[in-house]
Amino acid sequence: MAAKPTKQSPIPSVWARPRREADQPTLSRATIVREAVVMLDAEGVEALSMRKLATRLNAGAASLYRHVATKDELMELAVDEVAAETHVxxxxxxxxxxxxxxxxxxxxxxxxxxxxxxxxxxxxxxxxxxxxxxxxxxxxxxxxxxxxxxxxxxxxxxxxxxxxxxxxxxxxxxxxxxxxxxxxxxxxxxxxxxxxxxxxxxxxxxxxxxxxxxxxxxxxxxxxxxxxxxxxxxxxxxxxxxxx
Amino acid sequence: MAAKPTKQSPIPSVWARPRREADQPTLSRATIVREAVVMLDAEGVEALSMRKLATRLNAGAASLYRHVATKDELMELAVDEVAAETHVxxxxxxxxxxxxxxxxxxxxxxxxxxxxxxxxxxxxxxxxxxxxxxxxxxxxxxxxxxxxxxxxxxxxxxxxxxxxxxxxxxxxxxxxxxxxxxxxxxxxxxxxxxxxxxxxxxxxxxxxxxxxxxxxxxxxxxxxxxxxxxxxxxxxxxxxxxxx
DNA sequence: CGCTCGATGCGAACGATGTACGCAGAGACA
DNA sequence: TGTCTCTGCGTACATCGTTCGCATCGAGCG
CATH class of the missing domain: 1.10.357.10 (Tetracycline Repressor, domain 2)
Known part of the structure; x- marks a missing residue:
């Protein structure tokens, strides 16, 4: 959602209203964690910030906190995410x-x-x-x-x-x-x-x-x-x- | 040094001028690293900031950078400092x-x-x-x-x-x-x-x-x-x- | 004794960070 | 139609690492 709404709220028309974009499913814990792992792999641990991660997901930084309590928690989720790749x-x-x-x-x-x-x-x-x-x-x-x-x-x-x-x-x-x-x-x-x-x-x-x-x-x-x-x-x- | 000089520079008298305090030797790489280790031990890695460390040393944050290039470098020094405690x-x-x-x-x-x-x-x-x-x-x-x-x-x-x-x-x-x-x-x-x-x-x-x-x-x-x-x-x- | 110079300290500022708050819209169900 | 819950997010705050430019100091030298 939120295809960058213009600064001033414009004519309140249904057509001008931002529509849910179907390609990026929705913000969810799973998508957030997945994208976090991608970013971590690409740029390392110190390059991952909540803001940059949110931007990548076409979202605002504060939105992430609806699905994840804290950045540390995100990290724990990311760790467990990649732990799925191990094989015994x-x-x-x-x-x-x-x-x-x-x-x-x-x-x-x-x-x-x-x-x-x-x-x-x-x-x-x-x-x-x-x-x-x-x-x-x-x-x-x-x-x-x-x-x-x-x-x-x-x-x-x-x-x-x-x-x-x-x-x-x-x-x-x-x-x-x-x-x-x-x-x-x-x-x-x-x-x-x-x-x-x-x-x-x-x-x-x-x-x-x-x-x-x-x-x-x-x-x-x-x-x-x-x-x-x-x-x-x-x-x-x-x-x-x-x-x- | 620098026993908190008052905000406005006061009467320019020799006696008002801050004096080098003998008890806290001087700022030096060794003292900085030593104090950093103390803080790390006491409050953990996320509680150590350059500002807090400087305050503990009766110094300004910027002063630390005269003796240490970066916080990461400080950390490496701290690691090697405690490595001295090992015994073979x-x-x-x-x-x-x-x-x-x-x-x-x-x-x-x-x-x-x-x-x-x-x-x-x-x-x-x-x-x-x-x-x-x-x-x-x-x-x-x-x-x-x-x-x-x-x-x-x-x-x-x-x-x-x-x-x-x-x-x-x-x-x-x-x-x-x-x-x-x-x-x-x-x-x-x-x-x-x-x-x-x-x-x-x-x-x-x-x-x-x-x-x-x-x-x-x-x-x-x-x-x-x-x-x-x-x-x-x-x-x-x-x-x-x-x-x- | 006076002057200069390099070393040292630091106030202020910049950009970035993690996160809290409160509002806004959307869908569900009455 | 109205209400309630869920989700998104603009804004704000405190804090962070680091840089810049200036002030101060002591040593060396004339």
């Missing part, structure tokens, strides 16, 4: 390790697809009660109990902590890269001198950086590998617990 | 597992002491190059290489990811609790009905919540235990890698 294999799959690995990878993938997610997860208002995150946990619980763990909360928390921690770090890195406007490889190349200088005092770190400089490989593959390594470590540790 | 045992300690566990616990402790840390870590501007965080990594690298790992970056990233993930979750929870003004136990009690209802649809989760309700134990001890479990899992996984 069914519990009856024969190999629990592969299933857990796939669930973990799926979480990481959505966290990297929506890098703002990680910044928001650390914020206060717990979105952990949202239906989609809930069902993610539930499916993990099903997976681990069917795998033989007596109490699945231990494995769940361990796996999720690792995945969240790694994804947060990666997402923060990706945001920084994106902000530079360069490709990841170029950004790394430009950052190396400073990093090396900062690491020069620390013998063990300097060694690692020296390696990194020679390896001009695909940075994406490098991150994938790093994630896989830690994931394997965690799953190994869990497997050990399964035999007792 | 010397590399030559006989038992690398105990040493790694102590380092991890130390990180978690400071993350819980400064719950705003986790929210900021997920934010963009990488503070990972700060000197204190650097030396934390360095000491971890020393520890793991001395333990026998060929390339310490794998274990470091794995361990840190787990610790960061778990601490972030815990800190977010603690912030929510603190905001309620209740004790953690009371808050849990008040939250249980809603959580149970939300979990009711999910059979495996409902089970876990049923457990939690009967266990009216110390919530702090429960969190400690949860952290220790996951930490053991990670260290077991790493130990496995050491034998190959």
């Amino acid at each position: 294999p069914p519990a009856d799959s024969p190999e629990w390790r592969a299933a857990a690995a796939e669930a973990a990878g799926s979480f990481r993938a959505t966290a990297l697809r929506h890098p703002w997610l990680s910044s928001v997860l650390g914020q206060a208002g717990l979105a952990y009660l949202g239906p989609n995150l809930m069902s993610f946990s539930e499916r993990l619980a099903a997976l681990f109990t069917s795998a033989g763990f007596a109490k699945p909360s231990g494995p769940i928390d361990t796996l999720l902590s690792y995945v969240i921690g790694m994804s947060t770090t990666e997402a923060a890195w990706l945001i920084t890269v994106a902000r530079s406007g360069e490709t990841e490889a170029d950004f790394i190349a430009r950052l190396m001198p400073a990093a090396q200088q900062a690491a020069a005092v620390h013998e063990h770190l300097a060694e690692g950086y020296a390696d990194a400089v020679s390896a001009t490989v695909d940075p994406v593959a490098l991150r994938d590998e790093k994630f896989a390594y830690g994931l394997d470590v965690v799953l190994d540790g869990l497997a050990l617990r399964l035999e007792a | 045992p010397p590399a030559d300690s006989p038992e690398w597992r105990a040493a790694a566990a102590e380092a991890a616990g130390s990180f978690r402790a400071t993350a819980l002491r400064h719950p705003w840390l986790s929210s900021v870590l997920g934010q963009a501007g990488l503070a990972y190059l700060g000197p204190n965080l650097m030396s934390f990594s360095e000491r971890l690298a020393a520890l793991f290489t001395s333990a026998g790992f060929a390339k310490p970056s794998g274990p470091i990233d794995t361990l840190l990811s787990y610790v960061i993930g778990m601490s972030t979750t815990e800190a977010a929870w603690l912030i929510t609790v603190a905001r309620s003004g209740e004790t953690e136990a009371d808050f849990i009690a008040r939250l249980m009905p809603a959580a149970q209802q939300a979990a009711a649809v999910h059979e495996h989760l409902a089970e876990g919540y049923a457990d939690a309700v009967s266990a009216t134990v110390d919530p702090v001890a429960l969190r400690d235990e949860k952290f220790a479990y996951g930490l053991d899992v990670v260290l077991d996984g790493l130990a496995l890698r050491l034998e190959a």
